[in-house]
Amino acid sequence: xxxxxxxxxxxxxxxxxxxxxxxxxxxxxxxxxxxxxxxxxxxxxxxxxxxxxxxxxxxxxxxxxxxxxxxxxxxxxxxxxxxxxxxxxxxxxxxxxxxxxxxxxxxxxxxxxxxxxxxxxxxxxxxxxxxxxxxxxxxxxxxxxxxxxxxxxxxxxxxxxxxxxxxxxxxxxxxxxxxxxxxxxxxxxxxxxxxxxxxxxxxxxxxxxxxxxxxxxxxxxxxxxxxxxxxxxxxxxxxxxxxxxxxxxxxxxxxxxxxxxxxxxxxxxxxxxxxxxxxxxxxxxxxxxxxxxxxxxxxxxxxxxxxxxxxxxxxxxxxxxxxxxxx
Amino acid sequence: xxxxxxxxxxxxxxxxxxxxxxxxxxxxxxxxxxxxxxxxxxxxxxxxxxxxxxxxxxxxxxxxxxxxxxxxxxxxxxxxxxxxxxxxxxxxxxxxxxxxxxxxxxxxxxxxxxxxxxxxxxxxxxxxxxxxxxxxxxxxxxxxxxxxxxxxxxxxxxxxxxxxxxxxxxxxxxxxxxxxxxxxxxxxxxxxxxxxxxxxxxxxxxxxxxxxxxxxxxxxxxxxxxxxxxxxxxxxxxxxxxxxxxxxxxxxxxxxxxxxxxxxxxxxxxxxxxxxxxxxxxxxxxxxxxxxxxxxxxxxxxxxxxxxxxxxxxxxxxxxxxxxxxxxxxxxxxxxxxxxxxxxxxxxxxxxxxxxxxxxxxxxxxxxxxxxxxxxxxxxxxxxxxxxxxxxxxxxxxxxxxxxxxxxxxxxxxxxxxxxxxxxxxxxxxxxxxxxxxxxxxxxxxxxxxxxxxxxxxxxxxxxxxxxxxxxxxxxxxxxxxxxxxxxxxxxxxxxxxxxxxxxxxxxxxxxxxxxxxxxxxxxxxxxxxxxxxxxxxxxxxxxxxxxxxxxxxxxxxxxxxxxxxxxxxxxxxxxxxxxxxxxxxxxx
Numbered sequence: 001x002x003x004x005x006x007x008x009x010x011x012x013x014x015x016x017x018x019x020x021x022x023x024x025x026x027x028x029x030x031x032x033x034x035x036x037x038x039x040x041x042x043x044x045x046x047x048x049x050x051x052x053x054x055x056x057x058x059x060x061x062x063x064x065x066x067x068x069x070x071x072x073x074x075x076x077x078x079x080x081x082x083x084x085x086x087x088x089x090x091x092x093x094x095x096x097x098x099x100x101x102x103x104x105x106x107x108x109x110x111x112x113x114x115x116x117x118x119x120x121x122x123x124x125x126x127x128x129x130x131x132x133x134x135x136x137x138x139x140x141x142x143x144x145x146x147x148x149x150x151x152x153x154x155x156x157x158x159x160x161x162x163x164x165x166x167x168x169x170x171x172x173x174x175x176x177x178x179x180x181x182x183x184x185x186x187x188x189x190x191x192x193x194x195x196x197x198x199x200x201x202x203x204x205x206x207x208x209x210x211x212x213x214x215x216x217x218x219x220x221x222x223x224x225x226x227x228x229x230x231x232x233x234x235x236x237x238x239x240x241x242x243x244x245x246x247x248x249x250x251x252x253x254x255x256x257x258x259x260x261x262x263x264x265x266x267x268x269x270x271x272x273x274x275x276x277x278x279x280x281x282x283x284x285x286x287x288x289x290x291x292x293x294x295x296x297x298x299x300x301x302x303x304x305x306x307x308x309x310x311x312x313x314x315x316x317x318x319x320x321x322x323x324x325x326x327x
Numbered sequence: 328x329x330x331x332x333x334x335x336x337x338x339x340x341x342x343x344x345x346x347x348x349x350x351x352x353x354x355x356x357x358x359x360x361x362x363x364x365x366x367x368x369x370x371x372x373x374x375x376x377x378x379x380x381x382x383x384x385x386x387x388x389x390x391x392x393x394x395x396x397x398x399x400x401x402x403x404x405x406x407x408x409x410x411x412x413x414x415x416x417x418x419x420x421x422x423x424x425x426x427x428x429x430x431x432x433x434x435x436x437x438x439x440x441x442x443x444x445x446x447x448x449x450x451x452x453x454x455x456x457x458x459x460x461x462x463x464x465x466x467x468x469x470x471x472x473x474x475x476x477x478x479x480x481x482x483x484x485x486x487x488x489x490x491x492x493x494x495x496x497x498x499x500x501x502x503x504x505x506x507x508x509x510x511x512x513x514x515x516x517x518x519x520x521x522x523x524x525x526x527x528x529x530x531x532x533x534x535x536x537x538x539x540x541x542x543x544x545x546x547x548x549x550x551x552x553x554x555x556x557x558x559x560x561x562x563x564x565x566x567x568x569x570x571x572x573x574x575x576x577x578x579x580x581x582x583x584x585x586x587x588x589x590x591x592x593x594x595x596x597x598x599x600x601x602x603x604x605x606x607x608x609x610x611x612x613x614x615x616x617x618x619x620x621x622x623x624x625x626x627x628x629x630x631x632x633x634x635x636x637x638x639x640x641x642x643x644x645x646x647x648x649x650x651x652x653x654x655x656x657x658x659x660x661x662x663x664x665x666x667x668x669x670x671x672x673x674x675x676x677x678x679x680x681x682x683x684x685x686x687x688x689x690x691x692x693x694x695x696x697x698x699x700x701x702x703x704x705x706x707x708x709x710x711x712x713x714x715x716x717x718x719x720x721x722x723x724x725x726x727x728x729x730x731x732x733x734x735x736x737x738x739x740x741x742x743x744x745x746x747x748x749x750x751x752x753x754x755x756x757x758x759x760x761x762x763x764x765x766x767x768x769x770x771x772x773x774x775x776x777x778x779x780x781x782x783x784x785x786x787x788x789x790x791x792x793x794x795x796x797x798x799x800x801x802x803x804x805x806x807x808x809x810x811x812x813x814x815x816x817x818x819x820x821x822x823x824x825x826x827x828x829x830x831x832x833x834x835x836x837x838x839x840x841x842x843x844x845x846x847x848x849x850x851x852x853x854x855x856x857x858x859x860x861x862x863x864x865x866x867x868x869x870x871x872x873x874x875x876x877x878x879x880x881x882x883x884x885x886x887x888x889x890x891x892x893x894x895x896x897x898x899x900x901x902x903x904x905x906x907x908x909x910x911x912x913x914x915x916x
């Protein structure tokens with residue numbers, strides 16, 4: 001318990017450091033959101049520019065702006081979006097969070113389940129065609145950027161076959177009941193989740209194959225087989241429990257990566273999530289929104305790592321007893 | 328053959344099939360569209376991304392030297408004067424329905440009284456009405472104003488507002504709203520000359536208004552167009568809040584336009600429903616108009632092909648493979664009509680504060696060394712119009728087709744450089760975003776022929792471009808930009824050349840830091856002249872001076888292509904194109 005408390009305190013310090021670092025990095029770039037607004041407006045007089053900079057405190061020294069920002073964040077205020085008529089950033093992120101969570105969890109679940117199953121079966125007969133195929137698939141999966149995979153899938157399944165919609169989360173002409181709406185949502189989810197998940201299927205299948213190969217050579221697995229247990233029971237009840245530990249570790253670490261991938265996938269599929277919001281904020285130089293999204297991502301990664309630690313303890317009793325340093 | 332070998336063969340066959348399905352079946356090239364999708368012209372006017380030039384096709388075949396390029400054919404002009412043509416009215420059973428617009432970009436708000444730009448002025452006229460509209464012959468058409476007349480001395484304009492004109496909340500549209508809208512524009516809109524001579528609007532809460540002017544102002548009527556002066560409700564906006572960021576610009580918007588705004592998320596969706604109480608009887612024809620926003624241009628193209636979108640917008644279709652693809656699709660039509668008043672002119676902006684570029688002979692040499700035809704072929708698949716030889720766009724009545732043009736002539740260019748003492752060449756920088764890198768590289772290649780070395784400097788984004796190009800201590804030599812004429816030279820041309828518009832930090836001002844007092848006098852005189860023939864002559868003379876001085880080098884007049892399903896009727900094809908009311912649009916299902 002004490003170790004968890006220490007980890008939480010460390011995480012809080014880390015979050016603060018991330019906020020400061022993000023703020024400084026974003027403010028290193030020349031120009032600001034008012035310049036971007038001037039471009040959107042077509043032109044802007046020096047008087048209006050000055051008036052807006054005064055309104056948003058953009059003429060203050062960067063250190064003053066930083067202290068104000070950190071103070072506001074500590075009070076739960078992420079500021080307003082200059083490019084979006086002063087909409088609160090928390091409100092904007094709140095609206096976009098659910099689509100990203102849905103996409104990320106679907107993609108991750110899909111990737112973990114399929115990756116582990118494929119990897120496990122590949123490890124069972126390492127010299128089989130299936131196992132070699134898995135290796136090739138993993139290499140191809142890694143090599144394909146998510147946005148390219150997205151365009152490929154769109155061309156095949158939307159344009160050429162006409163099975164799935166090309167963008168968004170819903171059919172804008174949709175009229176129907178609750179079940180039809182969920183079906184519509186599911187159809188829109190397939191291609192983005194597949195694009196995002198493919199890289200991770202490759203990663204997890206490769207990882208679980210390697211891990212299971214090692215575990216299947218263990219004495220306790222041999223003992224289990226000698227006891228006459230069925231192959232399915234040996235694989236999934238005995239071997240997989242240990243073989244999955246590296247997957248859980250990587251899963252926690254990859255939460256941040258999957259959010260990065262979501263930026264590309266959400267942009268290609270016009271999926272209205274946090275990733276797309278971040279992309280728009282970069283284009284519009286909407287500093288507060290960008291900082292808000294970066295803050296959210298940092299928070300997610302840190303929490304995901306904490307949760308990974310806890311799950312680790314549940315899966316492997318040795319860690320629970322001895323602590324992570326011995327694990 | 329063993330089982331494993333069969334499996335391998337099967338896997339290989341499946342992979343090959345997948346690739347074949349992805350690559351075949353159509354000429355449409357998503358990869359090329361996706362290249363365009365990354366084009367974000369950070370230094371183009373109006374949203375910074377609307378005017379991005381498409382990138383060149385890597386495998387574009389070389390044109391035959393003696394064989395004329397086939398002119399692309401575009402569908403017959405079905406719209407245009409639709410404002411006046413009764414045969415374009417749908418029957419009762421054809422009215423209604425939903426149109427979904429695939430839109431590559433975001434929309435900041437709906438209030439065109441505080442900003443210009445394609446994005447705001449495409450959605451704005453659906454929710455807001457203006458005093459006048461314009462047909463495809465540059466003629467004003469009644470809208471909120473049933474009638475209008477200009478006083479003999481040119482110092483006032485009388486307007487009679489439509490008796491039925493009401494805002495969506497039921498309040499009458501009155502002269503108070505006209506007055507407030509003009510004041511708002513004067514204080515916030517980037518185009519100051521539009522209403523600079525307006526001293527006030529008389530009429531109060533009546534429908535008979537008199538717009539008072541300090542001097543005659545022929546550009547006033549076109550400034551009453553939907554994209555330039557939406558009439559916004561004084562009772563909603565006059566609350567002391569900052570107008571540029573006023574929440575009612577995008578939330579709970581009240582206007583007098585043909586549609587009511589029911590959903591607004593500027594980067595995702597804008598949804599309109601028909602305004603049943605619209606003051607023009609029988610309009611709009613559609614029940615619903617939806618803008619699907621924030622799309623990648625390649626997605627817009629795909630959506631047109633799959634039928635998810637009825638019409639494309641904001642996808643920079645000024646030439647490019649996507650236009651050709653849509654033209655080849657039997658379910659789509661492409662129109663090159665509409666938008667004539669926009670007058671979108673890409674040009675190379677030269678900084679006259681630079682010692683070398685301050686010599687007019689050097690600037691003339693650079694203009695002669697530019698092969699505009701090749702540039703258009705390579706960068707825009709030949710779809711723009713290179714006959715643009717002056718500051719006024721070629722579709723305007725004030726454009727002189729016989730004006731001076733700089734023909735591609737390397738010998739003349741070299742002679743001019745020799746005369747200026749730069750025969751051995753010199754080095755200049757050219758800055759823009761990476762989206763314009765192909766354009767800049769091509770220009771650099773052309774200028775290298777006369778010994779001019781172009782060092783390309785890439786800008787990260789629009790604020791970065793501003794900092795380098797129009798900032799307080801700007802040091803740029805040359806940059807690439809696109810400016811719009813906006814219907815009348817007073818609105819969109821003067822700003823780039825007037826001596827008093829050399830303002831640091833203001834994008835799309837006189838960024839060359841060029842000044843010619845004789846030119847200023849001509850432009851000012853033309854701005855006051857009501858006689859169209861005399862006015863045209865004055866602009867011809869002004870163009871001659873600018874063409875001689877070469878503060879900028881014109882590359883083309885961008886042609887705007889509208890891509891839509893064949894079922895779509897009455898697309899907006901007035902001189903303002905999409906930046907007009909879409910009330911007359913309907914779907915022939």
